[in-house]
Amino acid sequence: MIGAILRRLLTMALTLLVISALVFLIIKLPPGDYLSNRIAELRAMGEAGSVAKAELLMRQYGLDRSVPEQYLMWLGLMPGPAGFSGLLQGDWGWSFEYDRPVAEVVGDALWLTLVVNLAALVFVHAVAIPAALYSATHRHSAGDALVTALGYVGLAVPGFLLALILLFYANRWFGLSIGGLYDAAYTGRPWDGDKLRSLLAHLVVPTLVIGLGGTAAMIRRMRANLLDELAKPYVVTARAKGMPPLRALLKYPFRMSLNPFVADIGNLLPHLVSGSVLVSLVLSLPTVGPLLLEALKSQDQFMAGFILMFVALLTLVGMLISDLVLVWLDPRIRMGKR
Template identity: 75%
Template structure:
């Protein structure tokens, strides 16, 4: 196990290095950057003093250096100008659009995004797995048809449209706003029990909206996997030997049917971050999705680069977790051993 973890850690480091290079140079592909575009705009307006300040920032953050040198400075393996130390040393850079350090821009949004994603993952699994088991055990029953219909609805309904419908009707029927992750009166306030309680109440609707499509897809896939496993000989033999049906189902077919979902954990976390951007915009959620969209549009390279690296770390860490869970769940899987 230690040797396996060591190999995976080395692979994760190499993977993240390659991803960081791709992220940096893809962001740099379009001509110019935030400051260069700002300088051109200010000079066209005749504002020489502001243009001189932006020109100073370009030199201060080394944006006038060659691309490969800028990458190593951003990564933190080469000393940067004016004490800038790079990602590996905990310096996430400066957001030119917000005129603040990246840490301050994404600070609260980062952990709120993780909290929302964790709540969505728990919701998807807690709701989908029991429904899928019920649907598989009662194939072609009335309940199975109802679950199938709801599954098609969840897959067909765009998340942002569902969010708009909920926003409109909750305000029309109940006179309340479900936007945001806490009441507007708590914006900018320190965290108290009242603010945490407001967060818990406002977390329900975004979790439902973002998790709807994932829940519907998981129900359909889990049902299909279980039906395939329930028709195999080992399950029929287990029941014939007197094992109770529920115990036989949970001990054998259910564990085998879980394998694809455990393997998808690494893809699920970044998908929730990238797939919830429109929902975050519609519901005014203070997550990193809208910040990333704005940073990419304005070519704010330090801000966009850090958020994309954050998603990459989520992906690689999720892959490691899924591998470990698969090894624990399925005894047929051996970690590189014969």
């Protein structure tokens, strides 16, 4: 097992290297970059002092060199200009849009993104699994019809539309502003108990909006898997031997129906990040989604590159976790063995 995990970690490192090359190439595909475009604008306006500063930044971060050299300096595999050491050295670069280091711009946004999406992940599983169990074991009942209808609604309603509806009616009926992840009074303040309680209170709506689509999809899939497992001979045999219904359900059919969902953890984590960009914009959430959108629009390459690499790392870590849980969940699966 240890050897298999070490081999997997090595594969993850090589995969990240390939992804980094693709990310950098795609970012550099549009003509120009943030600084060259900015220099052209400043020269047109006759601001010589600002042009000199922009040209200094270009030399400082190696943007006046060839694309392969820029890529190697960005990773930290090639010595760059003084003051820039690359990703592998912990230097995430400079955000030209915000005129600050990338680490400062995305500092709180990174862990707030993880908090929001982990809360949505817990919500998805906490709601979908009991609902799917009830729906599969009470087929064609009124409860099954209600769960099915809610599933279709969750799949059909876009997250940003649900966010707009909640924003409007929360303000109209209760006079509440549910945007953001904490009250405006806590902006810029260090974290303490009051700010944490404000975060937990504001976390309810984003968790509901972001997790609803995934919950609906999981209910439909898990219900179908459970119905398939419940019809198999081993379940009939267990019931014929007098095994209690709940134990007969949870011991085998439930575990076997979980396999596809555990395998999807690696895809679900980055999907929650990328799929919540519009929701984050509507709800004014200080996560990396809006930052990525702005960075891609303005060609802020260090900001966009770091966030895309963060999502790639999240995907690979999620896939590793899903594989380890599958080994624990299903005794038929053994890593490193045929």
